[in-house]
Amino acid sequence: MPTQRDFYEVLGVEKSASADEIKKAYKKLALKNHPDRNPGDEEAIERFKEAAAAYEVLSDDDKRARYDRFGHAGVNGGGFGGGAGHGDVQDIFEAFSDIFSGFGFSGGTGRRGGRRGGPARGADVRVAVTLDFRSAALGCEREVSINRKKSCTRCSGSGCEPGTSPTQCDYCGGQGQVVQAQGFFRVQTTCPACRGAGHIIRHKCNTCYGSGREDHRVTLNVKIPAGVDSGVQLCLQGEGEAGPNNGPNGDLYVDITVKDHPVFRREGMHLLCRVPITYTQAALGTKIEIPLLEGRDELDIPAGTPPGEVFRLRGKGIPDPRDPRGRKGDLHVEIELIVPKKLSEEHEGLLRKLAEVEKTQVTPHQKTWYEKLKDLFKGEAEEAQ
Template identity: 45%
Template sequence: MSATANVKIDYYELLMVSKTASDQELKTAYRKLAMQYHPDRNPDNPEAEEKFKACSEAYQVLSDPEKRAAYDRYGHAAFNGSSSGGGNPFQGGGFGGNAQDLGDIFGDLFGEMFNMGGQRQGSRVQRGRDLRYDLTIEFEEAVFGKEREINIRRAETCTDCRGTGAAKGKQPTTCPQCKGAGQMRFQQGFFSVARTCTQCNGTGTIITDPCKTCSGQTTVQKEHSILVKIPGGVEQDTRIRYQGEGESGKFGGPAGDLYVVLNVKPHSFFERDGDDLHCVMPISFPQATLGTEVKIETLHGPETIKVPEGTQSGREFKLRGKGVPHLNEHGKGDLIVEIRVATPTKLTKTQRDLMKQLEETMTVENEPQSRSIFSKVKDMFS
């Protein structure tokens, strides 16, 4: 029921709080109800608007210590002129002493829609846009780091008009519609609603004689070179931020930032897992059987791996510190080398005869066994 009707609902009941509710409890309760019943969220709903007004009136009274004390003592009669407890809570300029408190609430709820604290929202100052540059680098460049020069096109402050947008010797004029405020103010119920001025787009000024170089835009497109320093250990999609290297701001606003996003090419031999590297090293059946030494070219130079006799396909050897440097830290990851026993697909007559002779000396029962195949193979060669 409306707070302006003949019979008013108790303010505490309206806000659904107890009579001992703290200031924070009142504020929280009012915020929730204001979000629920605000006219902008309930267009063409007079009941919601009345509920919204009633809750606003209740919070206005209960959030003021003096008015709350008067209400607790005299009820609604404290504000209808029939008691000395106090005057109408909406006399003398709307929200009285708690306008800022209500402004804080609605500033949180609806951003720049409500201008209740007296601060002008329109402003000429605009921060420049952030830019993104996708840079493709080699696998080794990601591992060891690299310096790369890139060229970007970005909006920079026009030097002819010095960012004003007006022709030389001219200055922007105050917007006649909003009188330089950048906003148009409207009255909506109990609230003063501010909206961006449509004539100046919130800048508060208009340019009647635009700069010929930038056509009144205050910025021009220029190409700019930047040296990108890629640290060792970066990964795919790493973002490197260069503060202030984005587009120039307008009307004295700060420049945006540049984000260089790295795309790392895959390696033909190594695969990366965090700071560890993985690779596969094929060896022959005789090498796996008799043992051998194999040389491998790591990213840090050649290394030798001693493969013991009887090595099975899939066994891994770890070369510590031969992986990727830890980003912004000391140390490196490891290189994991997986041994794969290569089965020949083509044999000469001599090789085939030798394999037949070997087969005759190494018989294996081709029947399912309860023991694992690894145990069988181990016994076969023992």
């Protein structure tokens, strides 16, 4: 599973970096990995695109905020580094022309696939997957069935009926382009006969009618990394549709939705769970059973625990899918106090007795509260005079 690197890491800046620091860091990387300075170096181009994708997000306050909150999931669906090569280098120059101006670059390698009818990248395919809370937190595998075009089996993607082959276009002589001279000007246009392919298929394949691709339903096993949340989009590179004329495959995007859990709520990598206990349990202390993502645990509630108290169980939360070490968040157990609505006679009797005791034995906490009240009332009375 290809994973996207953290954008801050890509630019080599702190999470708290200012807009200016981010711009500087990007400029440095962009110039270092510029295609003009690294001709033919695919890795440099990848780094160039990766930096542009990171800068596109981190230079935009809104996108940066979403990225800080949701990670890559919050900002997918655009950008230059999204998948296998569809980030066009030319687009980067156009988007960040302010960065590149004044450095005398030609504008990179230019648009690829200029020749129409030639190999092109296949379309991306999207599929939605709904996971239960636990599977998403712990990671799982899911079968997804998708329709995607694949290279035609009958003609191996050539579009020609087996035993035949394409013939060179007579109109353009196989060039795909025709040049028309108009006075002093020479105008080059795409060949109207072959639409730029340079060849013509006279005997079209009976299965794909010359397109070289056929519909195909396929079931894939998708590995879902532990810790994904709703809104996360996984990208499986090369699992999209086959490209026309034996071009490269598109990508498959898996949109994740996670169902709610009856007990747990999620906050980032932390799990939250509220446990109700009674007044007597809170006052006297107790041991309660708490659920974990896997199994259960016991938690000691010390005597005198106030409602709202939060106990943190380290490492019992959700693993961070962006962390290579898979570090986990914590489980936060918040104590709630149950106040009974209906009382049995015995219960009520005991509580009334307790109330008697509490009247005579005012706790220090209450004492200060009553003293504050007394002072307040006294002050108001004096003011009124």
